[in-house]
Amino acid sequence: MDFDLSEEQRLLKESVDGLLTDAYDFEQRKKYMKEKGGWSKAVWSKLAEQGLLGLPFAESDGGFGAGGVETMIVMEALGKALVVEPYLATVVIGGGFLRHGGSAEQKAAHIPGIIDGSKTFAFAQLEKNSRYDLFDVTTTAKKKGAGWVIDGEKFVVLNGENADTLIVTARTKGERRDRNGIGLFLVPASAKGISRKGYPTQDGLHAADISFTGVEVGSDAAIGNPEDSLALIERVVDEARVALCAEAVGAMDESLKETVEYIKTRKQFGVAIGSFQSLQHRASDMFVAAEQARSMSMFATMAGDFEDAKERASAIAAAKVQIGKSLKLVGQQSIQLHGGIGMTMEAKIGHYFKRLTMIENTFGDTEYHLRRVADAGGLI
Amino acid sequence: MDLAFTKEEVAFREEVRAFFRDNVPPDTRRKMQEGRHLSKDEMVTWWRILNKKGWGVSHWPKEYGGTGWTSVQHYIFNEELQSYPAPQPLAFGVSMVGPVIYTFGNEEQKKQYLPRIANVDDWWCQGFSEPGSGSDLASLRTKAERKGDKWIINGQKTWTTLAQHADMIFCLCRTDPSAKKQMGISFIVFTMKSKGVTVRPIQTIDGGHEVNEVFFDNVEVPIENLIGEENKGWDYAKFLLGNERTGIARVGVSKERIRRIKELASKVESGGRPVIQDPSFREKLSACEIELKALELTQLRVVADEGKHGKGKPNPASSVLKIKGSEIQQTTTELLMEVIGPFAAPYDVHGDDGSNEAMDWTAQIAPSYFNNRKVSIYGGSNEIQRNIIAKAVLGL
Numbered sequence: 001m002d003f004d005l006s007e008e009q010r011l012l013k014e015s016v017d018g019l020l021t022d023a024y025d026f027e028q029r030k031k032y033m034k035e036k037g038g039w040s041k042a043v044w045s046k047l048a049e050q051g052l053l054g055l056p057f058a059e060s061d062g063g064f065g066a067g068g069v070e071t072m073i074v075m076e077a078l079g080k081a082l083v084v085e086p087y088l089a090t091v092v093i094g095g096g097f098l099r100h101g102g103s104a105e106q107k108a109a110h111i112p113g114i115i116d117g118s119k120t121f122a123f124a125q126l127e128k129n130s131r132y133d134l135f136d137v138t139t140t141a142k143k144k145g146a147g148w149v150i151d152g153e154k155f156v157v158l159n160g161e162n163a164d165t166l167i168v169t170a171r172t173k174g175e176r177r178d179r180n181g182i183g184l185f186l187v188p189a190s191a192k193g194i195s196r197k198g199y200p201t202q203d204g205l206h207a208a209d210i211s212f213t214g215v216e217v218g219s220d221a222a223i224g225n226p227e228d229s230l231a232l233i234e235r236v237v238d239e240a241r242v243a244l245c246a247e248a249v250g251a252m253d254e255s256l257k258e259t260v261e262y263i264k265t266r267k268q269f270g271v272a273i274g275s276f277q278s279l280q281h282r283a284s285d286m287f288v289a290a291e292q293a294r295s296m297s298m299f300a301t302m303a304g305d306f307e308d309a310k311e312r313a314s315a316i317a318a319a320k321v322q323i324g325k326s327l328k329l330v331g332q333q334s335i336q337l338h339g340g341i342g343m344t345m346e347a348k349i350g351h352y353f354k355r356l357t358m359i360e361n362t363f364g365d366t367e368y369h370l371r372r373v374a375d376a377g378g379l380i
Numbered sequence: 381m382d383l384a385f386t387k388e389e390v391a392f393r394e395e396v397r398a399f400f401r402d403n404v405p406p407d408t409r410r411k412m413q414e415g416r417h418l419s420k421d422e423m424v425t426w427w428r429i430l431n432k433k434g435w436g437v438s439h440w441p442k443e444y445g446g447t448g449w450t451s452v453q454h455y456i457f458n459e460e461l462q463s464y465p466a467p468q469p470l471a472f473g474v475s476m477v478g479p480v481i482y483t484f485g486n487e488e489q490k491k492q493y494l495p496r497i498a499n500v501d502d503w504w505c506q507g508f509s510e511p512g513s514g515s516d517l518a519s520l521r522t523k524a525e526r527k528g529d530k531w532i533i534n535g536q537k538t539w540t541t542l543a544q545h546a547d548m549i550f551c552l553c554r555t556d557p558s559a560k561k562q563m564g565i566s567f568i569v570f571t572m573k574s575k576g577v578t579v580r581p582i583q584t585i586d587g588g589h590e591v592n593e594v595f596f597d598n599v600e601v602p603i604e605n606l607i608g609e610e611n612k613g614w615d616y617a618k619f620l621l622g623n624e625r626t627g628i629a630r631v632g633v634s635k636e637r638i639r640r641i642k643e644l645a646s647k648v649e650s651g652g653r654p655v656i657q658d659p660s661f662r663e664k665l666s667a668c669e670i671e672l673k674a675l676e677l678t679q680l681r682v683v684a685d686e687g688k689h690g691k692g693k694p695n696p697a698s699s700v701l702k703i704k705g706s707e708i709q710q711t712t713t714e715l716l717m718e719v720i721g722p723f724a725a726p727y728d729v730h731g732d733d734g735s736n737e738a739m740d741w742t743a744q745i746a747p748s749y750f751n752n753r754k755v756s757i758y759g760g761s762n763e764i765q766r767n768i769i770a771k772a773v774l775g776l
Contacts (some may be wrong), residue, residue, distance in 0.1 A: 001389065001452050002382045002682050009381070026594065051743045260774050280770035287769050288704060291697045295677035296670075302383040318670045374659065374666040379673050380638045 005069070006083060012066075012075045015050055020081040026348045029082060037162040038206040039085045047239035050119030053091055059172070061111045068304040071239075072246040072297065077251025080349055084204050086120050086159035092243045094121025096236035099185060101224035105185065110165065122189075124154035124210055125233075132364040134169075134233050135179045139212065141170035141226065146219040148172075149184060150193075150212045160208030161198025163189050166239065168212070169233060172226050179295030181234050183235065185227030191215050203355040231309070238316045241363050242304050245297040245323045248359045252290040252327060255334040255352040259283065260347075263337055278339060286330045293326035314376045317369040327356040381725075384536060384678070385452070392453055396460045403429050404466040408543075413640060415744035417588060418436050420503070420545045423467050429499045430469065437474050445498050446483050451687035455680065462632025472541070473497040473504040477550040479623055480567065480616050493569070493630045505550035506570070507537040507594060508617065509519045515764050517552075518561045522596065524553035524568055526603070527534070531568060533576075533599040539758075543579050543592040546572045557612050563660035567613035570601040584754075587727065621760070622694075628759060629679045629705035634672050637712040641665060646717045654673035655719050664718075668711045675704045696773045703765050706755040713749040 005013065023043055024032075032040035047053055055070050057063020064070075078087055095114055098107055113119030113196025115337030130136035150170050160166070166187045174181030189196070193215035198208040224232050260283055263274035265344065274281055306312040331353040335342040338349050345351075360366060371380065385393070399488025411535040430436045439454055440446035461468055469475070481489055492677045496502045499551050513520040533553060541550070547574055554566030573580070576599040581589045608616055610664070642665070645656035655661055685695040717724055724746040753769050756762045 001385055001682060001686050002688070005381060023675075194767075260776065264776065274776045277770075280774075280776050281763070281766040283768035283774055283776060284766035287773060288700050291678055291700045292671070292674040292704065295681060295697075296674045298381070298383065298681075299381075299673065299677050318673055321670050322666070322674050363385070370663050370666055370670075371659075372591050373670060374662040378638075378640075378642070378662075378666045379669045380635055 002080070005073070009069055009073060012070060013077070014138045016052060016074055016077040017080075019046060019050060020077055020083065023309050024081040024083060026082075033084055033204055038200060038204075039162075043083075044085050044117050044120075044280050047085065047087070047116065053087075053117055054115035056095055057111055057115060058093065059106050061099075062115050062150070063111070063303050068239075068242065068301045071243055075246035076114070076250035076253075076297075079247035079252075079355075080127050082204075082251065082253045082254075082348075084206075084353055086122075086162070086205075088240060088243055088247070089116055089122050089159035089163065090120040092224060093123045093236060093240050094167060096239050097123075097223050097232070099262060100235055101184065101229070101232045103220075103223075105220065106223065110186070113164070114140075119160060119164045120155050120159055121165050121167060122160040122208075124157045124160060124166045124187075125169070125237075126155045126157070128153065128155060129155050132368045133177070134229055134237060135182060136177050137169050137171045137175050137182050139168065139170040141168075141183050143172075143184060144216065148183075148185060148219075148221060148281045150187065150215040150363075151219065153209070153211045155209045156201070156207045157210050158201075158205060158207050160210050161196060161206045166194075166210070169229075179230050181227055182228045182230050182233065184220045184223040185217055185226075186223060187212075187217055187221065190245040191217065201358060203358040204351065205358075234309075234313065237363055238312060239304055241316050242297075242300045243321050244359050244362055245300050245319050248323045248327050248356055249294050249297045251292070251352050251356050251359075252286075252293060252330045254332050255349060255356070256283070256286050256290055258287065258349050258352070259334045259337050262341075266339075273337075282337060286333050289326035289329045296322040310376065314373055314379060317364070317372040317376075318379055320364055320369040321373065324360045324369070327360055328366075331356040385456075387607060389452055389456060393456050393460060395462075396457055399433065399435075400460060400464045400466055403433070405466060407481060409464065409466060410679040412467070413636070413771070414485065415748040417590075418467060421502055423470070424500050424503075426467055427469060433727065434502075436469060437478060439475075440478060440494075440498075444478075444494050444541060445452050451683045453685045458627055459635075462630060465633070465636045468627075470503065471505045472550075473500065473502070476506060476620050477504050477548075477569065480550070481606060483619065484567075484612075484616055488604070488608040489607065500755075502547040503542070503545045504548045504550060505540050505543045505546035507540060507549045508537045510536060511538050515761055517617070518565070520552055520553065520554065520565070522553050523557070524551075524555050524566060526555070529603045531601040531605070533568070533570075533596045533601055535596050537594040537596075538582070538591075540579075540592055540594045541595050543572070544581065544589065548572060549577075549594070550607070550609060552613050555613075557648075559611065559756070561616040561713050564611050564731075565613040565617070566610050567607045567616045568601060569605050569607060572601065574599045574601065578602070584751065586751035588747060588751065590751075608633075615625060619630050621662045629675055629701040630709060630755075631672065631676045631679055631705070633709050633710050634705075636668060637709075637716070638665070638672065641712065641715050644716065647717050647720070648723075649722070661718065665715060668708060671704065671711075672708050675701070675708060678704070699765060699769045702759060703756075703762050706762060710752050711744075713752040716745045717749050 054063040055066040059065045140149045141150045168185045168187050168188055170183055172181055172183045193213045195211045196208045201207050264272055266273050296319040300316045303312050303315035334349050335353055341347045342349050437445050438447045441742045442448045459672045481493050510520050524531040524533045552565050553568050556562055576597040578595040580593045582591045646654050648655050678700050682698045701768040720742050723742045726743045
């Protein structure tokens with residue numbers, strides 16, 4: 001039982017925090033968001049230089065063989081700085097599929113480009129009616145010769161506008177909500193038959209709706225078993241949820257800090273408004289919520305290594321519930337305690353609120369995960 | 381970072397579990413599961429079994445009978461004890477006055493009181509709150525005046541838990557009325573059998589008799605019953621209240637209650653099926669379990685921190701424990717009420733000793749719900765806890 005970071009982990013935290021302190025204040029962030037594609041290639045290169053894009057990959061694949069705690073450290077830091085670069089889509093999710101399901105050839109073809117920052121990924125999963133169910137897939141992949149032909153539509157694909165490679169979920173057999181018959185395909189974003197409609201998201205990231213019309217890929221495009229990839233999808237999405245929990249903890253920490261600073265300095269009726277007990281109690285509730293979220297983020301990080309897939313899923317779902325509740329309280333109260341200025345785009349606090357709000361609705365919201373925990377019979 | 385228990389810690393958990401299984405009187409366990417009050421005899425019997433094993437005052441220094449366990453071991457012991465369930469050691473003796481005596485008392489006092497606390501030869505009660513001094517404890521007015529080799533004590537205490545069983549009381553008394561609020565207070569102990577001590581029961585909304593008013597009318601107490609220095613009592617009180625930071629979350633108690641909710645909800649029907657099959661009920665219960673899991677982790681963070689870095693600087697997360705711990709305890713009692721629905725109504729009359737054996741166990745569920753409203757009030761109300769977070773943690 002030890003919640004402290006190791007010496008190496010502490011150094012990692014210092015280095016990523018240091019990098020973002022220098023390169024990612026609120027004004028710099030605004031500039032990055034105006035660059036082509038909506039994020040900064042220069043920042044991405046810096047992340048690559050510091051080895052952050054290679055963290056989770058095995059040393060034999062050119063990475064650092066780091067684990068969940070290291071990803072947690074990085075995601076918390078990204079959350080604090082409201083980083084818009086596609087770390088989740090590329091390293092956590094794209095990298096996750098390659099690490100857990102990729103063949104030796106696929107790893108060799110794709111991992112070096114992630115690590116050196118030259119290539120980014122996007123996970124094309126959400127469909128019009130699938131909502132949060134990962135097995136609800138109507139996009140099809142039909143056999144043609146040795147390869148596959150993909151047809152269907154995907155929505156709100158994070159980094160979908162800019163990614164070099166898409167990882168697409170598609171049904172190779174069975175009916176819409178069957179758990180069997182789902183495949184995962186590596187598809188070059190430039191492939192013929194792909195049409196991407198990109199847009200900024202509420203929180204300043206970028207996504208795309210993508211349609212696939214007769215998109216042909218080779219036999220080497222399938223990650224894992226093309227007829228039975230749901231377990232792999234669930235595993236990697238669980239890792240993405242864990243990463244989002246950590247990102248949310250970072251964003252909540254910063255929201256609380258900003259808010260406390262604000263109510264210490266904002267004066268009304270001749271005194272700092274933070275001297276009023278009603279505001280103090282709200283700030284205390286924010287602190288409690290953020291600490292409970294931190295505890296569950298740590299729990300989820302550890303759960304990523306649980307042997308039992310059911311136990312892992314319940315633990316991570318539980319964490320997502322706690323984070324969802326906490327981020328709502330922290331986010332909403334941050335705006336309330338800031339008052340009118342909190343409603344403006346020029347104040348930083350609203351941007352945290354927006355990012356936190358979108359995290360709740362990514363890969364399952366609070367209600368969705370609560371139902372999952374309940375259906376599994378709870379935690380005790 | 382490693383959130384798994386070590387092999388040794390897992391083995392320790394097994395050892396503790398096995399001891400409870402073999403040694404807690406079955407009737408005591410059953411009554412606790414059913415939310416009944418225990419008689420004095422039942423509690424003392426169990427505590428003496430625990431003390432004989434050497435676990436009665438586990439967190440005391442070894443020289444006074446403690447175990448020398450790590451903070452994680454203490455956590456495991458408490459959690460297992462709460463969730464078995466079996467009565468926790470009498471806090472007023474073991475967690476409160478005991479540590480004050482071995483930290484600030486003289487050799488004579490240590491010899492006289494500590495072994496008797498450990499074996500519950502003396503049942504202690506706490507004389508802190510007064511009718512006009514709740515959250516603002518330092519405004520207390522009970523007076524101790526020095527007269528020759530005696531203190532003459534006059535005043536009134538209230539909310540004195542289980543004073544009806546008590547042999548001894550530790551009392552905050554004003555010894556220097558001219559000093560500023562916190563400065564003129566002393567920590568004095570004396571027997572409840574002293575002339576001039578009157579205990580009057582307070583019946584609480586659960587119908588039970590847990591707390592009392594205690595009146596002092598010219599009570600004569602030997603001068604040597606002062607603990608530590610005169611007028612330093614407030615420091616000792618702060619020490620005492622800060623001592624048990626982690627037990628307050630009562631994670632084990634809530635875990636046990638959640639198991640009970642599940643058990644009852646599988647039996648009691650609603651809409652022609654067991655309550656547990658109602659999706660909205662299940663989600664409410666799961667939400668509570670998730671809060672509890674988060675609290676357990678928060679508690680472990682505090683425990684691990686104390687084990688590694690000592691108790692000197694409290695982890696800021698420790699202030700979460702009281703607030704969330706009490707809220708979750710209250711939620712579990714609400715869920716029990718929801719499970720039994722109309723069968724919450726029958727009322728059970730308590731015996732003279734506070735015990736109640738007579739009626740069906742469902743009769744304890746509403747009282748337990750009523751009784752648990754206290755947990756967000758005592759030990760520094762949750763509003764006071766929020767003040768503490770605002771000031772001590774957030775710097776507001």
